[in-house]
Amino acid sequence: xxxxxxAFERSPDRGNGLARDMRLRxxxxxxxxxxxxxxxxxxxxxxxxxxxxxxxxxIPTYEDGDIALFESGAIVFHIAERHKGLLPDEANARAxxxxxxxxxxxxxEPPIFDRSLVRILERDKPWYEERLAALGEIIGKRLDGLSxxxxxxxxxxxxxxxxxxxxxxxxxxxQGSGMLxxxxxxxxxxxxxxxxxxxxxxxxxxxxxxxxxxG
Amino acid sequence: xxxxxxAFERSPDRGNGLARDMRLRxxxxxxxxxxxxxxxxxxxxxxxxxxxxxxxxxIPTYEDGDIALFESGAIVFHIAERHKGLLPDEANARAxxxxxxxxxxxxxEPPIFDRSLVRILERDKPWYEERLAALGEIIGKRLDGLSxxxxxxxxxxxxxxxxxxxxxxxxxxxQGSGMLxxxxxxxxxxxxxxxxxxxxxxxxxxxxxxxxxxG
Numbered sequence: 001x002x003x004x005x006x007a008f009e010r011s012p013d014r015g016n017g018l019a020r021d022m023r024l025r026x027x028x029x030x031x032x033x034x035x036x037x038x039x040x041x042x043x044x045x046x047x048x049x050x051x052x053x054x055x056x057x058x059i060p061t062y063e064d065g066d067i068a069l070f071e072s073g074a075i076v077f078h079i080a081e082r083h084k085g086l087l088p089d090e091a092n093a094r095a096x097x098x099x100x101x102x103x104x105x106x107x108x109e110p111p112i113f114d115r116s117l118v119r120i121l122e123r124d125k126p127w128y129e130e131r132l133a134a135l136g137e138i139i140g141k142r143l144d145g146l147s148x149x150x151x152x153x154x155x156x157x158x159x160x161x162x163x164x165x166x167x168x169x170x171x172x173x174x175q176g177s178g179m180l181x182x183x184x185x186x187x188x189x190x191x192x193x194x195x196x197x198x199x200x201x202x203x204x205x206x207x208x209x210x211x212x213x214x215g
Numbered sequence: 216x217x218x219x220x221x222a223f224e225r226s227p228d229r230g231n232g233l234a235r236d237m238r239l240r241x242x243x244x245x246x247x248x249x250x251x252x253x254x255x256x257x258x259x260x261x262x263x264x265x266x267x268x269x270x271x272x273x274i275p276t277y278e279d280g281d282i283a284l285f286e287s288g289a290i291v292f293h294i295a296e297r298h299k300g301l302l303p304d305e306a307n308a309r310a311x312x313x314x315x316x317x318x319x320x321x322x323x324e325p326p327i328f329d330r331s332l333v334r335i336l337e338r339d340k341p342w343y344e345e346r347l348a349a350l351g352e353i354i355g356k357r358l359d360g361l362s363x364x365x366x367x368x369x370x371x372x373x374x375x376x377x378x379x380x381x382x383x384x385x386x387x388x389x390q391g392s393g394m395l396x397x398x399x400x401x402x403x404x405x406x407x408x409x410x411x412x413x414x415x416x417x418x419x420x421x422x423x424x425x426x427x428x429x430g
Contacts, residue, residue, distance in 0.1 A: 096282075103289075
């Protein structure tokens with residue numbers, strides 16, 4: 001049976017791979033599994049049929065036979081547990097890969113996502129510049145920690161894992177901010193991930209949805 | 216071998232169980248495993264010895280033989296995978312419990328933690344009231360989603376799991392805000408969790424650290 005995920009009918013990022021379905025698409029591509037996509041309007045996301053699966057009215061969701069899941073991190077983990085390619089076999093390396101999944105979503109993503117929201121929603125507020133600077137400082141410290149840890153390595157813990165996959169999708173939100181360029185090993189880390197054939201297939205698939213909707 | 220975790224020498228929450236070591240203590244108690252604690256000053260957390268384990272200079276960490284982990288969510292998961300009591304055996308129920316772990320940390324915690332920070336750091340800013348109201352609105356919508364999902368059930372997915380453990384530690388930050396009282400099933404859910412003997416032992420242990428340091 002092929003799993004079905006949900007994605008935006010018309011993504012607010014205009015197909016730039018920042019919507020969270022990108023994480024699932026990339027995971028499926030890394031493990032070589034097909035998937036179906038059900039596109040959703042913002043209105044449909046708030047209807048009872050979707051809320052029964054996703055109580056917060058968001059995308060993506062994942063349905064496969066008798067299981068329905070939400071939360072992109074949990075779905076990537078579900079895919080990674082069931083198919084080879086995203087988690088190392090050795091127990092300690094596996095635990096560290098899972099650690100980086102949580103670090104991406106709980107330590108890096110909150111201030112980085114906040115920054116994106118502030119830039120959209122608070123641009124006209126009197127506090128805009130001060131808020132952006134404060135967030136930039138928090139993000140900068142976390143990027144410094146990540147950059148120090150990564151050093152000259154290719155991936156966060158030797159081989160590419162679901163931890164790298166989630167981390168890269170989080171860091172990509174900072175492209176254009178200058179904060180990645182200031183830490184060249186992080187910029188190179190993202191470029192290395194984006195060069196993976198699985199990433200490119202996933203990116204093309206989500207971009208095609210946007211292009212078709214806009215066409 | 217007994218695992219060692221790190222915790223604040225003097226917790227900013229004055230022993231109210233909001234520091235993230237509480238999650239680990241509670242998990243250990245639920246599965247009936249002993250643990251050792253190494254207390255850390257804010258200064259020691261930023262030293263190379265700690266940064267080698269926790270690149271962001273935070274607590275808690277977890278060390279057990281040849282493995283060292285950080286990220287409270289990842290550590291709770293590590294404990295839950297190795298000992299019975301925090302994840303159901305049945306595959307779909309287990310995946311849903313993991314889903315709620317990610318939902319707690321990636322959907323609920325970011326705006327709730329942000330609110331705590333704003334109340335401490337931005338109280339004197341001209342935008343304080345407006346910021347707090349905006350965050351209250353975001354948090355309110357997520358609590359509504361959670362409350363609808365929970366309904367009259369005891370736990371998020373039938374039996375108590377690591378998902379409930381993390382969710383309750385996140386929601387407890389809202390105690391005193393009025394937002395939980397407005398959703399009585401969430402207030403009752405937290406009270407139900409706090410009544411668990413494992414919770415009470417963990418709470419007492421972290422409070423004892425603060426009391427000793429303050430005495």
